[in-house]
Every structure is written in structure tokens, then in C-alpha cells.
Amino acid sequence: xxxxxxxxxxxxxxxxxxxxxxxxxxxxxxxxxxxxxxxxxxxxxxxxxxxxxxxxxxxxxxxxxxxxxxxxxxxxxxxxxxxxxxxxxxxxxxxxxxxxxxxxxxxxxxxxxxxxxxxxxxxxxxxxxxxxxxxxxxxxxxxxxxxxxxxxxxxxxxxxxxxxxxxxxxxxxxxxxxxxxxxxxxxxxxxxxxxxxxxxxxxxxxxxxxxxxxxxxxxxxxxxxxxxxxxxxxxxxxxxxxxxxxx
Amino acid sequence: xxxxxxxxxxxxxxxxxxxxxxxxxxxxxxxxxxxxxxxxxxxxxxxxxxxxxxxxxxxxxxxxxxxxxxxxxxxxxxxxxxxxxxxxxxxxxxxxxxxxxxxxxxxxxxxxxxxxxxxxxxxxxxxxxxxxxxxxxxxxxxxxxxxxxxxxxxxxxxxxxxxxxxxxxxxxxxxxxxxxxxxxxxxxxxxxxxxxxxxxxxxxxxxxxxxxxxxxxxxxxxxxxxxxxxxxxxxxxxxxxxxxxxxxxxxxxxxxxxxxxxxxxxxxxxxxxxxxxxxxxxxxxxxxxxxxxxxxxxxxxxxxxxxxxxxxxxxxxxxxxxxxxxxxxxxxxxxxxxxxxxxxxxxxxxxxxxxxxxxxxxxxxxxxxxxxxxxxx
Numbered sequence: 001x002x003x004x005x006x007x008x009x010x011x012x013x014x015x016x017x018x019x020x021x022x023x024x025x026x027x028x029x030x031x032x033x034x035x036x037x038x039x040x041x042x043x044x045x046x047x048x049x050x051x052x053x054x055x056x057x058x059x060x061x062x063x064x065x066x067x068x069x070x071x072x073x074x075x076x077x078x079x080x081x082x083x084x085x086x087x088x089x090x091x092x093x094x095x096x097x098x099x100x101x102x103x104x105x106x107x108x109x110x111x112x113x114x115x116x117x118x119x120x121x122x123x124x125x126x127x128x129x130x131x132x133x134x135x136x137x138x139x140x141x142x143x144x145x146x147x148x149x150x151x152x153x154x155x156x157x158x159x160x161x162x163x164x165x166x167x168x169x170x171x172x173x174x175x176x177x178x179x180x181x182x183x184x185x186x187x188x189x190x191x192x193x194x195x196x197x198x199x200x201x202x203x204x205x206x207x208x209x210x211x212x213x214x215x216x217x218x219x220x221x222x223x224x225x226x227x228x229x230x231x232x233x234x235x236x237x238x239x240x241x242x243x244x245x246x247x
Numbered sequence: 248x249x250x251x252x253x254x255x256x257x258x259x260x261x262x263x264x265x266x267x268x269x270x271x272x273x274x275x276x277x278x279x280x281x282x283x284x285x286x287x288x289x290x291x292x293x294x295x296x297x298x299x300x301x302x303x304x305x306x307x308x309x310x311x312x313x314x315x316x317x318x319x320x321x322x323x324x325x326x327x328x329x330x331x332x333x334x335x336x337x338x339x340x341x342x343x344x345x346x347x348x349x350x351x352x353x354x355x356x357x358x359x360x361x362x363x364x365x366x367x368x369x370x371x372x373x374x375x376x377x378x379x380x381x382x383x384x385x386x387x388x389x390x391x392x393x394x395x396x397x398x399x400x401x402x403x404x405x406x407x408x409x410x411x412x413x414x415x416x417x418x419x420x421x422x423x424x425x426x427x428x429x430x431x432x433x434x435x436x437x438x439x440x441x442x443x444x445x446x447x448x449x450x451x452x453x454x455x456x457x458x459x460x461x462x463x464x465x466x467x468x469x470x471x472x473x474x475x476x477x478x479x480x481x482x483x484x485x486x487x488x489x490x491x492x493x494x495x496x497x498x499x500x501x502x503x504x505x506x507x508x509x510x511x512x513x514x515x516x517x518x519x520x521x522x523x524x525x526x527x528x529x530x531x532x533x534x535x536x537x538x539x540x541x542x543x544x545x546x547x548x549x550x551x552x553x554x555x556x557x558x559x560x561x562x563x564x565x566x567x568x569x570x571x572x573x574x575x576x577x578x579x580x581x582x583x584x585x586x587x588x589x590x591x592x593x594x595x596x597x598x599x600x601x602x603x604x605x606x607x608x609x610x611x612x613x614x615x616x617x618x619x620x621x622x623x624x
Contacts, residue, residue, distance in 0.1 A: 055518050081524040092519035096537050105533060106523035151519075158523055 085155030145176025303331030347412015432501025457499035508539030
């Protein structure tokens with residue numbers, strides 16, 4: 001693992017039953033680096049980032065996040081989850097809690113923050129995602145784009161060093177994609193370490209420091225966006241790009 | 248083309264009483280015939296029932312104005328043609344129906360417990376209740392207070408549970424069974440879904456065993472076999488033994504009901520809870536259970552109503568609940584033959600409690616629906 005890596009995956013393998021989803025995956029992410037992961041569906045990209053906060057368990061290899069190795073040790077897993085925020089395709093807001101309660105829950109219960117302080121923090125996060133006026137509504141009363149921004153605010157409230165995005169705009173209507181991407185661009189410009197699984201290639205070109213292309217459980221190619229889009233090494237990458245860019 | 252069209256009122260016949268009648272009772276000819284038939288039945292029976300239960304009924308005095316002290320003085324015995332129900336049997340034995348054989352000079356303790364039960368339960372059920380937080384402290388303390396109040400101790404004269412009876416026993420069994428089974432059921436349901444095979448297997452075994460056995464068997468088990476498991480010299484009270492059986496029975500059912508609710512919670516909720524760092528218990532207490540219980544409310548109330556009615560089975564092991572007292576009253580030669588009155592009264596009391604539970608569950612469902620729309624997708 002190189003000196004300045006904040007996330008390091010070495011030779012990671014994972015199986016779902018007999019199905020080999022991750023094959024010898026190696027990935028180093030530096031602090032403040034923005035990585036965009038793309039690839040066809042079933043290529044293991046979601047599984048890979050879900051291994052980083054241990055929503056999935058890997059069976060071989062090492063994953064080190066912020067100096068902590070992910071093993072069966074529950075304490076390590078808890079400390080990693082405090083460092084790593086995650087945004088899901090389906091938002092996964094808690095429908096029985098208001099927007100504000102969704103955001104204050106973890107600060108209050110995990111960080112033992114006083115309620116008043118947590119609510120102030122929640123309002124700051126809602127300012128960042130530009131929907132402070134929705135604080136007292138329930139998730140079901142918001143549009144998809146607004147829900148996803150609340151989900152981002154909920155993760156940010158734990159002050160993570162790393163944010164993982166698992167296809168954050170795939171479940172959104174086209175009109176709402178931009179409002180979520182704008183928030184993510186702000187976040188990237190603020191120096192957050194990010195790994196984003198997405199098919200939004202415009203976003204990738206704007207913010208990514210590095211592109212990672214996966215296929216059939218392997219990392220096929222890693223390159224800076226300029227090279228990745230204009231002159232990729234692998235034929236598989238070329239084929240993939242031609243399919244998603246020319247429609 | 249771009250004129251704004253003003254909203255108009257709907258056609259008259261679709262609203263108001265006429266509109267309602269037309270939509271609900273006379274929408275087509277089959278519907279109309281059924282409506283008329285039901286109406287005919289109601290017209291035939293409602294006056295008769297009202298007459299029998301109220302207008303022609305004896306309460307304390309018969310139609311001659313004499314105070315009724317045995318069955319021969321009932322109007323319906325003296326005049327079978329015109330006499331209605333003879334509620335005097337209930338009136339005379341009302342004390343027994345409410346308290347069993349609890350000593351009269353101590354009965355204030357039962358009454359006080361009933362009042363305290365209301366004070367403990369109402370704030371628990373309605374979350375808009377003023378000063379709810381303070382009342383809830385009382386709710387938690389209530390079982391202990393009620394135990395000493397009813398049972399004696401701490402300076403109060405002891406009243407052994409074989410003197411308890413009637414509604415008192417029914418309520419003690421029903422309330423304790425429901426109140427204890429709820430947390431136990433939650434733990435069993437979580438246990439059954441646990442990732443640890445030992446815990447999951449033990450919970451599954453327990454649930455399946457209890458559910459596979461009739462309540463009566465469990466009651467006999469409590470009465471006969473439970474003392475064998477206790478260390479020598481410790482004699483467990485009869486009512487307590489039955490309570491153990493009832494609670495175990497109810498907790499197994501409650502566990503399955505809550506497990507049903509848990510299964511309806513999408514995996515994403517667990518993942519989101521874990522990704523923000525919540526522990527297993529925090530995740531369950533704050534995210535999963537509140538939603539699962541909300542979904543299960545109708546079934547929770549359903550099994551609770553079931554248990555409340557099933558408490559009548561304790562008559563088999565010799566406890567006299569409300570129905571037991573009723574059967575005792577019927578066996579008394581002075582009141583022989585007044586079965587209608589006794590069963591009607593017992594049924595009415597049960598109905599009042601179960602109907603209240605059922606309405607409360609509807610109220611809860613309605614209240615919880617507002618603001619909850621399980622995600623936009």
C-alpha cells in the first residue's frame with residue numbers, strides 16, 4: 001500500500017455462492033481523489049464499493065480504509081463506517097422519520113451529540129444540499145431528487161472522510177439528475193475523497209481524477225478521464241464507451 | 248384554446264344523502280334487493296331485541312314493582328308472553344362478576360387499580376396526551392404498584408389469588424399477557440432472524456413448539472408441570488402459573504406477527520442504518536422495529552383480541568374469570584334458567600373491551616398513514 005492511500009484494496013476476491021463477483025481487484029485511492037467507476041451491469045462495481053464499508057464481506061485479499069483493516073472485527077467495521085459515508089441508488093431514507101430526524105439520528109446516537117447541536121448540524125447539511133425548507137417533511141413527500149439530496153446530507157452529517165456513491169442518479173427522473181450531480185460536484189470541489197459508481201459520463205469528465213472500468217469482476221482499465229475517453233488501452237473499454245456514448 | 252376552464256360543482260345526484268344511497272345501496276337491482284331484504288330483517292329484529300333487553304326487561308324490580316331475589320320473581324317467569332330479560336341476576340351478583348370473592352372491605356384496592364390502569368394505559372395509547380412523558384413513568388411503575396395493591400404486602404392485608412375472580416381475573420390475565428408478550432415477542436422475532444444459528448434455532452424451536460400446542464395444554468402444563476421445574480419449597484401461585492402459560496403462548500404468536508412486519512422492511516433500510524454507523528440494537532430500535540410494528544398493528548391487535556377472549560379457557564384449570572363467574576351464577580338454583588341474561592352480559596363486557604381494541608387499531612392505522620408513504624418508488 002502506497003504512503004498516501006486512504007483506501008487500499010489488494011487482491012480482493014469475493015463470491016456470491018459459486019459466482020465469482022470480484023476477481024483479484026486491486027485499487028489504491030489517494031486522499032481527496034475522485035474516482036468514477038463504470039462498467040456494464042453485473043461487472044461487480046457496486047459490490048466493490050459495498051465491500052469498502054463492509055456492507056458486503058470479501059473472502060480473500062485485504063481492504064484497508066483510513067489505516068483500518070476490514071476483518072471480522074466488529075469494532076473495526078464500526079470505526080470504518082463512521083469514516084465512510086454512502087449514498088444508495090434507492091436513497092434508502094427512513095420513511096417514518098422527518099428529513100431532519102433522518103439526518104440527526106446518527107450524530108445523536110452514534111456520536112452522542114446533544115440534540116440541539118445535531119439539529120443545527122442537520123440544518124447546515126441541508127443548506128449544503130440546498131433544501132433547508134424541507135426539514136420537517138417526511139421523505140415520502142419529497143421528489144426523488146430531493147430525497148437523494150437528503151440522503152447525501154444524512155451521510156455528510158457524520159463528517160465522513162470518504163463518500164461512496166452507488167449509482168446515485170440511476171433511479172431519478174432525467175429532470176432531477178442535474179440537481180443531485182450539482183451537489184456532488186460541490187462536494188468534489190470541497191476536497192472530499194469520493195468513489196462514484198455512475199453512468200453519467202458528463203459528470204465523470206468534469207470531476208473525476210481517475211476512471212476505473214470494470215468488467216466481469218475485474219478492473220480492466222484505470223486512466224485519467226482524458227485518456228480513458230479518448231484513447232483507452234483495452235478493446236473492452238472501447239466497446240463499452242462506444243455503446244454508452246453513441247446513443 | 249387556452250382559456251381557463253372554471254371548476255364546476257358535480258351533478259347533484261352524486262353527492263348528499265341521495266347520492267350516497269344511490270351509490271351504496273341501490274346501484275343496481277341485485278344490490279337494491281339485498282338492501283331491501285336487510286332493511287326488512289333489521290325492522291323485524293331491532294325492536295324485538297330492544298324490547299327484550301331494555302323496555303320489557305327487569306333490572307332490580309319486576310313488573311309488579313317487587314324487588315327480585317330469585318328466579319321465580321322474574322317477569323319473564325311470571326309472564327312468559329310479555330316479560331323481557333331479567334337483569335336482576337346480574338344486579339345481585341354484580342360484585343362477583345367484577346371482583347370474584349375479593350373481600351368487600353378491601354375492594355377499594357381493586358377499584359383503585361382499575362383507575363390506575365386507565366391512567367397508565369391512556370397516555371401510552373395516545374401520543375398527543377398532555378405531559379405524556381411524566382405519565383409514562385407511572386405506566387412503567389404501574390405493574391409493580393398494581394401487584395402490591397391487588398396481592399397485598401407492604402402493610403396491606405394479603406388477598407390470595409384464589410379469591411380473585413370475574414373481570415379482575417380477565418383483566419389481569421389479558422393485560423399482563425399482552426404487556427409481557429409484546430417485548431418477549433419482539434425479542435423472539437429478532438432472535439429467529441438472527442445471523443447466529445444457535446440463537447435463531449432456539450427461538451424458532453420455542454415459537455414452533457408453543458404455536459403447535461393448544462393453549463389449554465399450556466395451561467395444564469403451567470398448573471401441573473411448572474411446579475416440578477421449580478426448586479423444592481417454592482410454591483408458585485396458581486394465577487402466576489397460568490400467567491406464565493398465557494404469556495408464553497401469546498409471545499410466540501406475537502413473535503410471528505412481528506416477524507411478518509420485519510420481513511416487509513426493505514434490505515436498503517438495514518444497509519442505510521449500518522452505513523451511517525448505527526449498531527445492531529440502534530438499527531433495530533430506531534429504524535427497523537418502528538416500521539415493522541407499524542405494519543403489524545392490525546395483526547398485533549388481532550392476536551391481542553384473540554388472547555383476551557382465550558383467557559376464558561382458564562376455567563379449565565379452576566380459575567374463575569368473568570365467564571367462570573357467570574357459569575357459577577347459572578349453577579345456583581335460585582337463578583336457574585337465566586342463561587340468556589348471563590351469557591348476554593358476559594358477551595357484552597367482552598365486546599366492549601375487544602371493540603375498543605379494534606377501534607383503537609383503526610385509529611392508529613389512520614394516524615400513522617399520514618406522512619408515511621413508504622418511499623417515492
